[in-house]
Amino acid sequence: MGLKVVVLLGGKRVKRIEVTAAIIRRENKLLICQRDSKDELPDLWEFPGGKLEPGETLEDCIRREIEEELCLKIEPLSVFGTTGYSYKDKLLHFTFYNAVILGGEMTLEVHRDARWIDLKDLGNYEFMPADVPVVRQLMGLLRAVAGVDGDDDDGDGDGGSWPEMPFEFENVSIEVGE
Numbered sequence: 341m342g343l344k345v346v347v348l349l350g351g352k353r354v355k356r357i358e359v360t361a362a363i364i365r366r367e368n369k370l371l372i373c374q375r376d377s378k379d380e381l382p383d384l385w386e387f388p389g390g391k392l393e394p395g396e397t398l399e400d401c402i403r404r405e406i407e408e409e410l411c412l413k414i415e416p417l418s419v420f421g422t423t424g425y426s427y428k429d430k431l432l433h434f435t436f437y438n439a440v441i442l443g444g445e446m447t448l449e450v451h452r453d454a455r456w457i458d459l460k461d462l463g464n465y466e467f468m469p470a471d472v473p474v475v476r477q478l479m480g481l482l483r484a485v486a487g488v489d490g491d492d493d494d495g496d497g498d499g500g501s502w503p504e505m506p507f508e509f510e511n512v513s514i515e516v517g518e
């Protein structure tokens with residue numbers, strides 16, 4: 341059960357639900373997860389996370405969700421961005437955190453699959469509609485910092501290095517869809 345607040349969207353009463361998600365980095369890779377085939381919006385890729393519980397802070401929420409879903413302890417470092425998206429009768433408000441793993445061994449409790457990918461490969465995965473601006477933002481950062489579009493610029497065969505910059509980004513506002 342998430343924290344639900346009723347808001348008016350185009351004159352219609354809808355539930356507003358707070359969701360947190362984590363952009364987790366390990367060396368030059370980014371963690372993405374695939375929703376289960378039985379989920380609403382099955383098999384799409386997403387950033388792990390979930391709905392805020394009553395009485396919880398957003399940071400507590402992302403720590404709890406990642407532990408529940410992936411058995412990993414993480415630390416949210418900063419807010420990468422926020423966005424809103426309305427699915428039918430609900431308005432979701434997302435806070436995406438830049439996060440690092442503190443410990444644990446990844447075990448998939450709810451997802452069908454999880455992969456550590458290079459930023460340049462983000463375009464090969466079909467993400468949840470609400471995540472599209474986040475994915476674009478991440479791809480844009482890669483281009484802006486590396487000045488390439490997927491080249492292995494440092495020649496080490498890993499498809500290019502992860503720009504250090506994204507994790508300096510505080511409050512990148514990508515408010516869309518509300």
Ligand SMILES: Nc1nc2c([nH]c(=O)n2[C@H]2C[C@H](O)[C@@H](COP(=O)(O)OP(=O)(O)OP(=O)(O)O)O2)c(=O)[nH]1
Nearest residue numbers: 341359361386387388389390391432468469470471
């Ligand atoms: N975790 C996560 N949820 C996302 C993303 N993009 C996106 O549209 N969503 C949607 C799917 C859901 O409608 C909602 C979060 O739901 P969830 O199913 O992960 O939340 P939860 O773990 O609290 O699940 P539950 O207890 O309600 O089953 O946000 C994303 O990148 N990560």
